[in-house]
Amino acid sequence: MMQRNNGRRRANIKRLTFVAGIHSSLDSDEAQTELGQTANNEAFTRSLSEFCMFLEGWDVCRKYRELEIAHLAINSPYPPESFYMSGRDRKRLESRDKPYLRYNGSSLPLIRYFDKLQMRGGSRIWPPSLVQIAASLDGLVNTDLDLRDLVNADSQLHLRYRQALGECISQLPASCRTFRARIFQYPYGFEAEPEVVAPALDQLCIGLRDLSMRLRHLSLEGICVSPALFWPGKDESGANTAALFWPNLETVKVEFERFTSFGQWLLDLDPELIWTGDPSRTVPKPEIIGPIFAAAGRAAQCMPALTRMEVKMRSIPFVFEPHLLFWPDERNGSISTVRWTCQLEPEVFEDEDEYYEDEDEDEMDEWGYFEPSEDVAVEWSRARESFEPSKEVMEVCKEVGEAWGVTINELKKKDRWFIAEAVVPWRVEDSDQRFSMA
Numbered sequence: 001m002m003q004r005n006n007g008r009r010r011a012n013i014k015r016l017t018f019v020a021g022i023h024s025s026l027d028s029d030e031a032q033t034e035l036g037q038t039a040n041n042e043a044f045t046r047s048l049s050e051f052c053m054f055l056e057g058w059d060v061c062r063k064y065r066e067l068e069i070a071h072l073a074i075n076s077p078y079p080p081e082s083f084y085m086s087g088r089d090r091k092r093l094e095s096r097d098k099p100y101l102r103y104n105g106s107s108l109p110l111i112r113y114f115d116k117l118q119m120r121g122g123s124r125i126w127p128p129s130l131v132q133i134a135a136s137l138d139g140l141v142n143t144d145l146d147l148r149d150l151v152n153a154d155s156q157l158h159l160r161y162r163q164a165l166g167e168c169i170s171q172l173p174a175s176c177r178t179f180r181a182r183i184f185q186y187p188y189g190f191e192a193e194p195e196v197v198a199p200a201l202d203q204l205c206i207g208l209r210d211l212s213m214r215l216r217h218l219s220l221e222g223i224c225v226s227p228a229l230f231w232p233g234k235d236e237s238g239a240n241t242a243a244l245f246w247p248n249l250e251t252v253k254v255e256f257e258r259f260t261s262f263g264q265w266l267l268d269l270d271p272e273l274i275w276t277g278d279p280s281r282t283v284p285k286p287e288i289i290g291p292i293f294a295a296a297g298r299a300a301q302c303m304p305a306l307t308r309m310e311v312k313m314r315s316i317p318f319v320f321e322p323h324l325l326f327w328p329d330e331r332n333g334s335i336s337t338v339r340w341t342c343q344l345e346p347e348v349f350e351d352e353d354e355y356y357e358d359e360d361e362d363e364m365d366e367w368g369y370f371e372p373s374e375d376v377a378v379e380w381s382r383a384r385e386s387f388e389p390s391k392e393v394m395e396v397c398k399e400v401g402e403a404w405g406v407t408i409n410e411l412k413k414k415d416r417w418f419i420a421e422a423v424v425p426w427r428v429e430d431s432d433q434r435f436s437m438a
Contacts, residue, residue, distance in 0.1 A: 015066040016114075021047045026098040026124055037099050045105045052136060056109040067114040067137065069125075100161075103129035108136035116142040127165035134172050142178040162261065166203030170210040177248075179211060180219040201236065202261045205229040213244070216305075217251045222314065225256040227295035246303040253310045256292070264288060266313065284322070284342075284392045289313075290399035293324050297338075297403030300326060301426050322396065326424070336427035338404050340420045342393060342411075389418050 023039035030036040101124055114137050134140060205228040212218045232239035259265050266289050267281035296311050309326040322342050329337035389411050397420065401408035405425045411418035
């Protein structure tokens with residue numbers, strides 16, 4: 001159909017979705033075998049090659065076209081038949097990792113029809129194959145990816161995936177200016193421990209850092225990070241920090257997981273609650289969290305076009321939630337300002353969030369709780385006012401402030417948060433305005 005009246009038809013296309021055909025579902029037993037993986041890779045290679053050959057002859061008749069790669073695996077982590085599985089079969093399914101698809105063909109032809117690549121649903125494409133698809137899009141400007149790295153059983157596969165993605169991600173076309181990625185990890189609960197592996201070079205964060213130096217906009221969600229995302233560490237012995245420069249980067253948004261790239265928790269268990277079996281992690285580890293935000297501050301000083309940077313840990317109720325925001329403060333003449341916030345420790349509110357019970361059921365609210373008395377509310381208010389940040393929190397604040405060139409000696413309380421704001425000195429012409437705590 002697209003070969004008839006092709007000019008008129010193609011001129012009306014705004015988005016084209018490619019769904020690759022594969023031999024068997026990635027959740028099936030067959031796909032786990034060597035023969036099954038080979039058959040799936042051959043089917044994937046064949047369908048992708050045919051699709052690109054179909055597009056190769058298209059003329060560029062309009063800009064701002066979007067290519068969407070539809071999910072190649074089932075969108076749910078379980079196949080439909082899993083709803084009827086026994087507990088034993090479901091556990092077997094959860095304990096294994098779905099294989100990745102690999103493109104094994106020759107070089108893909110250049111396609112000049114798309115400037116945006118979008119991948120939804122957590123497609124299981126091996127990183128070099130994914131980047132090869134992106135590299136075939138001549139004139140690619142915007143890359144938007146869902147990468148579900150749900151590795152349950154094989155920690156080495158998890159590391160190989162990050163290594164492969166890190167080594168090739170900076171090879172995206174030079175025309176790419178916006179990069180967004182949701183790199184979802186296995187959804188660990190408080191009761192589950194991520195598998196700790198020996199620390200090494202964080203190749204994924206290094207690759208993303210290299211890519212970011214030629215971007216305008218960077219957004220990462222759900223990623224396990226290390227300071228290497230922003231600044232080289234001691235393990236990068238050959239890194240030249242003097243060459244680090246982000247001339248065009250305007251916006252940065254990073255929301256990271258509660259554990260590092262190598263499985264180390266960013267938060268400790270509350271020592272006063274360990275005996276109760278409470279798995280909640282509320283105590284920050286300054287030696288791990290601080291360097292991440294400090295590295296962001298050092299990098300920000302090499303970003304002359306930066307207008308907004310937001311770096312935060314993934315929001316989980318009732319845990320220490322560090323949140324760093326750099327933005328032009330309109331309240332202060334749009335002067336570039338850095339704000340550091342973190343949530344108050346949960347024990348201050350544990351009684352407040354569980355309303356005191358009352359004998360009168362008429363006083364029960366729609367959620368089945370009883371409103372506290374006025375005296376109790378006053379007591380909670382006093383507890384908040386007298387509460388001070390822990391030593392660990394202040395250690396993180398000090399390191400963050402030094403990296404951003406500001407002094408944070410105290411945190412002010414507002415609702416459930418500690419807050420500090422300061423005008424960044426390297427964005428203020430008048431040296432008299434170097435420090436201005438809000």
